[in-house]
Amino acid sequence: MKKNIKNVELEDLQNIMVSLNQPAYRTEQIRQAIFKFKRTSFAQISNLPKNLKDYLEEQFEITSLQIKTVRKSLDGSIKFLFSLEDGNLIESVYMPWYDDTSESIERETLCISSMSGCSVGCEFCATGKLGFKRNLQVSEILEQIFLVEQHLNTKLTNIVFMGMGEPLLNYNNVVQAIEILTDPNYELFSRKKITLSTAGVANKIKQLATTNRPVKLAISLHFTTNILRNQIMPINLSSPLEDLMDAVEIYYKSTKMPITYEYILFAGLNDTDEDVKRLVKIARRVPSRVNIIPFNDISFIRQTNLSKDLKIATKEQIKNFSDKLKENGIVSITRDSFGSDIEAACGQLTLSETKMSVKIKPIN
Ligand code: SF4
Secondary structure (H helix, E strand, C coil): CCEEHHHCCHHHHHHHHHHCCCCCHHHHHHHHHHHHCCCCCHHHCCCCCHHHHHHHHHHEECCCCEEEEEEECCCCCEEEEEECCCCCEEEEEEEEEECCCCCCEEEEEEEECCEEECCCCCCCCHHHHHCEEEECCHHHHHHHHHHHHHHHCCCCCEEEECCCCCHHHHHHHHHHHHHHHCCHHHCCCCHHHEEEEECCCHHHHHHHCCCCCCCEEEEECCCCCHHHHHHHCHHHHCCCHHHHHHHHHHHHHHHCCCEEEEEECECCCCCCHHHHHHHHHHHHCCCEEEEEECCCCCCCECCCHHHHCCCECCHHHHHHHHHHHHHCCCEEEECCCCCCCCCCCCCHHHHHHHCCCCCECCCC
16 A cells, blocks of 8 residues: 555655655655645646656555545534545534624634544543544545545635544644644644644643644533543543643643633533532633533433433523623633534444444434
């Protein structure tokens, strides 16, 4: 199988050019053709000599991801299911955000995956129930963006690492992909238009703060006590809340970018006045905002005793909780759930297309 050229690191490509007696500028010509101009075959790169194009064609491929299924929701969001070369599946979701005063789209966000499946296993997440297949390569991270732009004939404005997988547990490939996406030479995205959402890997958050162009950070917090996080988000066992909050503070001090806390409200579980108090304390530690997210029902998969206890909060409960945060001076935004008619829960489309390791209830 040919290696995808997007996975060849800069230094390695430079060495290949040296070994072929090519001038040093060839490396950047190739990278610009692929990342900036999104060429999909070496034959399309007109400023390379023919013998070099032939060599690259023999040794490398440019695209390895394939769109398998596209589902369009009535709300305008579009879910893409991609197949990887080894047959594993991943998902991305395109979300258009409309201007309040007009019908025009003001930003176009793609939520992308960093793993096939996920190794973390949060109780509320369909992807977690898939188990871990593998980490995505740099090429597979980038091609979700490139293929969606090509398919929709659009230019995305924002990227969120909030699809399948915990991005900070695929650290090297995710950071390499971010380096390319934010490289001024390729004119793709400013680092402020990219958000990395993590369930909370404290040591990697600190490491991310030291990269060349750190991006916006979102923490999938959801619970404000170690007891509940340990039970429902097992990553908390190795990164307890105290360590996570220390890492967030370091990240903010280093990047000066406000933090987003994602908070899925579960009725009767994390919606008490005590939760409000603890969340206010957390949110005040550095400049931040809280996104309250409705729970995507995952009753289509086999339930554990824990996941059976996760109940969808009503709109009124969500509003009450959000109002209490606002009364305490916390910026709180209630997020709509995109694509409820197209199997929107992260991992849901993959589950229904594979029907593999997890028993699926029929969806009416
Ligand atoms: S919520 Fe994120 S980290 Fe948790 S299982 Fe799902 S994909 Fe993995």
